[in-house]
Amino acid sequence: MLLTPCLFCLQTPPLSIMTQTISSLPAVFLQMKEADEFVDITLVFGKQRIACHKVILAGMCDYFRRMFLTNMLERGSQEVVLKDISASTGVLLVEYLYSGNIVITQLNAQDLLAASEMLLLGALKKNVEDFLLSHTDSVNCISIINLARLYDLKLLLADARSYLQEHVKEVIETEEMHLLQEGDLIEVLEANASQEENFLFIQKWMKSAEGRTDRFEDLMQHVSLSQCSKDFVCRTVMAEKLMHNTRGMTLIQEFMESNGSADPPKQPSLAVGFVVSGGRSQNISQRECYSYDAQNGQWNTLPPMPTARRSHSSIYHNHHLYVVGGYDGSYLNSVEALDMRNLQWNHLPPLPREVRFAYLAIVSDNLFVLGGF
Numbered sequence: 001m002l003l004t005p006c007l008f009c010l011q012t013p014p015l016s017i018m019t020q021t022i023s024s025l026p027a028v029f030l031q032m033k034e035a036d037e038f039v040d041i042t043l044v045f046g047k048q049r050i051a052c053h054k055v056i057l058a059g060m061c062d063y064f065r066r067m068f069l070t071n072m073l074e075r076g077s078q079e080v081v082l083k084d085i086s087a088s089t090g091v092l093l094v095e096y097l098y099s100g101n102i103v104i105t106q107l108n109a110q111d112l113l114a115a116s117e118m119l120l121l122g123a124l125k126k127n128v129e130d131f132l133l134s135h136t137d138s139v140n141c142i143s144i145i146n147l148a149r150l151y152d153l154k155l156l157l158a159d160a161r162s163y164l165q166e167h168v169k170e171v172i173e174t175e176e177m178h179l180l181q182e183g184d185l186i187e188v189l190e191a192n193a194s195q196e197e198n199f200l201f202i203q204k205w206m207k208s209a210e211g212r213t214d215r216f217e218d219l220m221q222h223v224s225l226s227q228c229s230k231d232f233v234c235r236t237v238m239a240e241k242l243m244h245n246t247r248g249m250t251l252i253q254e255f256m257e258s259n260g261s262a263d264p265p266k267q268p269s270l271a272v273g274f275v276v277s278g279g280r281s282q283n284i285s286q287r288e289c290y291s292y293d294a295q296n297g298q299w300n301t302l303p304p305m306p307t308a309r310r311s312h313s314s315i316y317h318n319h320h321l322y323v324v325g326g327y328d329g330s331y332l333n334s335v336e337a338l339d340m341r342n343l344q345w346n347h348l349p350p351l352p353r354e355v356r357f358a359y360l361a362i363v364s365d366n367l368f369v370l371g372g373f
Contacts, residue, residue, distance in 0.1 A: 029056055030098040042079040045090030049079075052094060060097040063119040085115050096124065104131045110147065117151055129153045136163050138170035142179045165191045172201055177208035182215065189222035196232050198223045203240060216242045225255045239364040246352070253370045256359075275302070275321055280310045285328040289321075289338070306336055306345050313372070315360040322348075324369055325355040 032038060032053070039051035057064035068075055082090065089111040096102040102124065104112060109128055116125040129148075133156055136144055141163045148157035164171055165188050171177075185205055189198045202219050206212045225233060233255055237243060243252065277289040287304035305323060312326025321338040325331070331354030337346050351369060358372030 027099075029053070033094075033098060040078070043090065043094065044079055044081040045085050046083075046087040048087035048090055050090065050094050057097060061119055061121060063121075084118060086111060089115050093119070093121075096121075102127075104128055106135060109135075113147065113151055125151070125153075129156050132156055133159055136160050138163075138167050139174050139176070141167070141171065142174075142176040142184075145184055146179060146181070161187065164188060168192055168194075168197050168201060172197075172204050177204050180205060180208075182219075185219070186222060189219070195224050195227040196229070196236075199225075199228070199232075199237060206242065213242060217245075217247050220248075220251065225251055226258055228255075230259055234361075234363055238361070238368060239366060244366070249368070249370060252368070253359075256370065275314065275316065277302075277305060277314055277321070277323060278309045278312060278326065284308075285310045285326075302338065303343050303345060305338075306347065307332065307334055311356040313355075313358045313360050313369070315362060315367070317362045317367075318365070322360070322367060324360060324367075325351065325358055325372065327356055330354075331356060 033051065033056075036051055039053055041052050041054045041057065043050045043052055043057075054064075054068055058068050059065070064080075066072075067080070085093070089108065092102055092108065092112070093115055102112070104127060109131055113125060113128045115121070116128065132144055132147070132153075136159060141160045144160040145157060145164065147153075148160055161184065164184070168188060185201070188201065192198055192201075202216070202223065205219075206216055225237065228237070233252065238252060240248075242248065273292045273294045275289060275291045279286045279288075285308040287306075287308040289302035289305060291300045291302055292298075293300065302321075307328060309323070309326035309328050309332055312332070313324045315322050315324075319340045321340060323336045323338075325333060325335075333351040333354045335348040335350060337348055338344070339346065355369065355372040359370040361368045361370065
């Protein structure tokens with residue numbers, strides 16, 4: 001049975017050719033076949049019919065030998081239908097059995113491998129394996145891994161896996177990522193020293209096919225963020241939406257705690273003011289908000305927060321003041337935002353749980369709430 005496209009898709013250009021030869025019969029047998037002399041069996045490959053000699057087929061191929069010597073239906077038949085082999089492949093195989101020669105290319109390698117497995121042509125199967133060993137690259141190594149596993153080609157499987165592990169950067173950019181099986185992905189993650197490459201590899205694998213997002217948390221067990229740069233974590237890891245859950249935030253928080261605050265920018269931005277919000281007066285939580293304009297040294301009164309709170313966290317980004325969590329007699333999970341352009345407060349979706357004194361960060365227009373209690 002031929003390999004389904006979802007497992008293997010060998011790329012064709014550039015065309016490579018390997019000619020293989022087995023111990024050949026005298027040329028006269030091929031001439032007799034072509035002249036239809038003494039032929040006694042017809043092989044049918046789709047619409048292609050090829051007249052052959054039973055004795056030649058049985059002598060050169062164990063599959064036909066067993067067929068003609070046992071009580072299979074084909075033993076007494078004048079034709080054998082091989083529906084799993086295409087016409088073009090069938091012509092090559094018959095030529096191979098009579099002449100001992102065959103041309104292996106990237107166009108026919110998969111079909112020849114499937115046919116050699118079916119017809120018990122061990123020498124041809126080994127020839128195809130040798131051909132693929134010399135034609136493994138970043139574009140087809142995932143397909144070759146799947147093909148080698150299917151046909152139990154141990155040498156080819158080990159070679160293709162090694163190639164994949166050594167060329168992660170190139171393979172990430174290919175169209176074959178959707179063909180990579182999870183077990184092979186994990187092998188790469190465990191063998192590859194670059195944790196940043198591993199995270200990018202997981203990202204690409206998750207997005208290459210549907211139904212994989214639920215595997216993200218388990219796969220992240222094979223990535224050590226502590227070995228990634230702060231810039232990579234802030235720009236890439238924190239921007240990944242699949243990290244926006246309790247487990248993901250815990251990993252990011254652990255990274256921040258072990259590495260300290262992010263490196264200061266090379267050219268610090270000039271502060272133009274700050275905002276004071278909420279607090280406590282006579283043990284009562286407050287709603288008031290004030291902004292200080294550092295350029296003219298003036299305080300301005302802002303619209304009060306919809307919810308009085310203290311012990312909350314706030315951050316300013318893109319003309320918005322965000323207020324998160326806090327305490328108003330009970331712990332809060334509410335999030336509110338003040339649009340500084342029209343001075344209107346808006347309610348945002350609440351946090352999964354109440355929090356005080358959380359650390360806030362904005363990355364790629366995403367608000368992250370870290371830590372707190």
